[in-house]
Amino acid sequence: MKLAIYGYGNIGRGVECAVRQNPDAELTGVFTRRPPESVRTLTGAPVYAAADVDAHASDIDVLVICGGSATDLPGLTPALAGRFHVVDSFDTHARIPEHFAKVDAAARESGHLALISGGWDPGMFSLSRLYGSAILPDGKDYTFWGRGVSQGHSDAVRRIPGVLDARQYTVPIPEALDAVRSGSMPELTARQKHRREVYVVAAEGADRAAIEHAVVTMPNYFDEYDTTVTFITAEEMKRDHAALPHGGFVFRTGRTGLNREHSHTIEYRLTLDSNPEFTALVLVALARAVDRMAKRGETGCRTIFDVTPADLSPLSGEELRARLL
């Protein structure tokens, strides 16, 4: 299958690397809204202007849209789903129904197939929540994130006056994980589930106490959590906090038996050195499924919930049953 990347940031670079791990996929181009000559790809993949994407349609089976969910994808995905089979990683959970409806309308009208919200949350974590709730109906699910970098929280700290750079780690609390694993189905507050670690590079002469206060009291982002703020140098930030690790846990615990006498725990855990590279690998597997489903004549919008596991794999049904079942 011929894939192209639309938007060349962290996830776009991840897709570029991911294609090399999937022998049935070929990267035919990277489309950017920057001047193409200013962009150098990791693997030498050709770079084209985003405005020229339609001219390359015959070289694109599936277009992997790699943009931000806040401002890029809400417009981009519906527009591109009118001309290509597409995959995106839209991750604003609360706005998924609205995004789905717009993409679905555009894709149906043009006879294309689109898949939105690929990645790990939404994505693989969503799958775990769905499988868990379908299998253990008398139960409860829990999602924990981290230890990992939250871009949204890091950005929020960077907007505080006197902050030059910031990195925020979301950290699940071990006692909460153990309480969930025990099958006791505890009720947990935000503060009981996660703590937040913030590393800040402050401007020379900035009021560090004021910065710390602004962080820990920030509504929605930090006020409901125990947060530690550590001031570091720009060199330390670059040396110790350049990576983008993430991951987390999805649990489903439930009870079975005539008198609910048996307890069951399903735990799905991701430990990721590189959040964008893992997201990109999920997107490429989903692009494979979109390519197959489109060739079977499907149109409209889908999510990972609508994809058979078999369609994600390069192996045939016979191979899957013999080797992995």
Place this chain on the structure above:
Amino acid sequence: MKLAIYGYGNIGRGVECAVRQNPDAELTGVFTRRPPESVRTLTGAPVYAAADVDAHASDIDVLVICGGSATDLPGLTPALAGRFHVVDSFDTHARIPEHFAKVDAAARESGHLALISGGWDPGMFSLSRLYGSAILPDGKDYTFWGRGVSQGHSDAVRRIPGVLDARQYTVPIPEALDAVRSGSMPELTARQKHRREVYVVAAEGADRAAIEHAVVTMPNYFDEYDTTVTFITAEEMKRDHAALPHGGFVFRTGRTGLNREHSHTIEYRLTLDSNPEFTALVLVALARAVDRMAKRGETGCRTIFDVTPADLSPLSGEELRARLL
């Protein structure tokens, strides 16, 4: 959907309990090869003779076949797939392709839909292996079982002269789990991955040393593992070893990045108080999918690899996207 149970052992009783947790499912009958009047169901579900199952066809959307993989299912599932939409839990991994082919032929010819090998391994563990390999192509997977009761190993010990009863627990070795979690992709022998604990009730006057020797040297079952044999009384067996817990771990670890510089670990863990009741819940979720897929006109044999996650859930696509994605 109207479900019926064919075969009333541990899994059959589990399906009976599972139906009560799924409001969209109704249990219309239990079919047994024993004299129906000798069988009393847990919930008062009606019991019929297996030979009369065809007379109840109009009350059965999906027949859940609950038999043993060694002798029952290889004949039963193809025969019943010629008359009903069916689900089974065939779990002899090496013979799945052969079983699939026979069931597929019978189901296609009669226009029915069959799903084989539902449960957790094969089943949910298979899904984890597939998702893991599709997402991290440059990686390695590991399956660990336990701590849990292996019926096959328990039966093997029971066949040793002088053994009145036996229970075998498969136990994953913590150091091996940690080595896998580290992302180092170790090569592990059978002995390094699992140990085996055997509890034996010996006949009065039996040669315990001979029994222990027969256990720990038994080819295929025990000789490649470190095995402990503990002699207990019949009362202790009944008091401490009546339950059927099981579970285990599926890992996929892999590397990403331009120079394979990033490591990723996917861990899927089940901790089950009741192996048959959990298996039964998976079978009921799969029966829901079979019912929907059959109503869409699908025929032939399928596995859990061919089922969209959405089809396992009683929720609508809109509900799933809004609540679980």
